[in-house]
Amino acid sequence: MPYQPRIDLDQPVRDRLMLRTVPGAVDYLAEDLRTLPATVVRRGPDRLVVDYAGPLRPLAAVRYFDVCAVELGALDTSLKDGALAALRPADGPVRFRVGEQLGEQRWELRDRLVDGYGWRNDPGSWDVNLEPHGAELGALYLTQRYGELRRTPASTNPIVGAVLVRLAKIQPGQTVLDPFCGAGTLLVLAGEMAAPGPVLGADVQSRWLSLAAENVAARGVPATLVRADARRLPVRSGSVERVLANLPFGKRVGSHRVNEDLYPGALREIARVLPGGGRAVLLTDDKRLFRETVQRTPLLRVIKEVVLARGGLHPSAYVVSKRGR
Template identity: 60%
Template sequence: MTHTRGTAVLRGVDGDRDVTDRLLLRTVPGAVDYLFEDLRALPGAVVVARRPDGLVVDWSGPLRELASIRYFATCAVVLDDVDARVSAPGGAVSALTGPVRFRVAPVGEERWELRDRLVEKYGWVNDSGDWAVNIDHDQGLIAELGPLFYPRRFGELTRAPASTNPVVAAVMVRLAKIEPGQVVLDPCCGAGTLLVTAGQMADPGVLLGGDLRDRWAMASQENLAARRVPGLALMADATMLPLPDASVDRVVANLPFGKRIGSHADNQRLYPLMLRELRRVLRPKGRAVLLTEDKRLFTQSVQRTHGLRVVKEIEFTRPGAHPSAYVVTSRRSGR
């Protein structure tokens, strides 16, 4: 079973303290539905507004419960009244521990006056390099809470140039529907973001990664070890996997888009060969979740691969990119 939430490590904030505040949870466009679904399961959350890139939520409860959700990247207090929100004894800012270190982004003419007021009136420490609160503008003033940034909650990973966004990775793992004990493969593992996420969100029996470049297979292995996720990553070619037929239950992979990695011409050879190989190693009723922005080529390649079909597509929006996660199932019957 894939767990929608995870154990968040909170530093610089009292995660067990009850707070009541209006918060902006920002995510990757395409992941909002999953964030909404997880929030509905928490009694302290009331969604008051929906945006393409997140949700505005009235939150009441410990921040640890909110921080455990994997489908938002940042959390901010909505500063409809700066002084009221900053000084509220039960607000989210009050849960920050130690002297509050902050920065003020370029928010207009009020930037410097606001900075000085926070220092003089509330004793905050202006520190642009090591802050717990970032005052910014997003359809009004907001105070981003540093301890609730995704990497701080779930840990930094070594990243490759085209590593999967962690929120997108969480959605992909959820779409994979990994069951306990299953064999999970990422044939284009890079630095292992998807492998680590799969190991943390689910309970796979075997977690395998492969990458053409040994440096990234090694980085993936290091990330797995750093997160204490059992798994094995090796240098391997996704078109010639060193695996027996029908030996894999689930595949999750961020494919080369042909932008930062490879090219469309490379993909014209790679995608058909890789899909045939995935069809070979997938067990009957196997499932793959594959991310790409080379969409026409990918869907055409699936259509031409006997035994595979696309059953779902989720489009994400990232700076300069609109990749889709395709859920592909194996139609091959068991022997």
């Protein structure tokens, strides 16, 4: 379904907004904001606080934040000419919920919103979710702006995925392959954020390939999906300019033992399918094994590492290039 936000994206607003991202992705968020009417006033490991002055539409297109919130102390001013003033509830008053983490403060806040603002407390279907870090605007959640994908238990976080695609520097028409595609998150993001030629995905698990098929179809990204082992891909040598993958970390998916065999085989195969000058962007938390394996794989070298954090882990995105032209 197309994004039908319960907020007027074309109404100019003036507000201080907290944008939450993933540790390691803050620079990419800041880079995307550079061309927007946004001034960064605070920077945290997983967020930026910005003074924003203008319509929200260009902000809503940014992929590097998942939550946008108004500070709890600034609700009144936001209601005057800020993001809260741009809310357009489906019918009736603005609906809200108050998160449990606000503790005893919850009741006072709830009464203030009901009695002072005429909002309706509706924890089941709300426009604004109040949490200690601020009043989250439901219409600006990443999942609302870009839609939710079907997921496997190890699916790639979409902000992390957007960083991987950015690092891949996909040129128009280039062939893109994810040899560990799971539910196809990276294929969808590559198709949406770049203008690739053929998009290919492989995975050993048919059930994840079914989810990938649903995801690429739902998002209109034409892709070829095959059940294959990343160590033996049915792909011609030198035919794939960009490889993207979230590798099994050997923690929740697979094990370090399995990776000791998997990584050398998969990297050899990546070296085979890339042409000289080709590039792979690979995410892993099994870092020492990964770096040692790249060193032992002829023609490949790591040219950049970006540490990202997610769910208690600190995986790195490695940009690997193949020598030659």
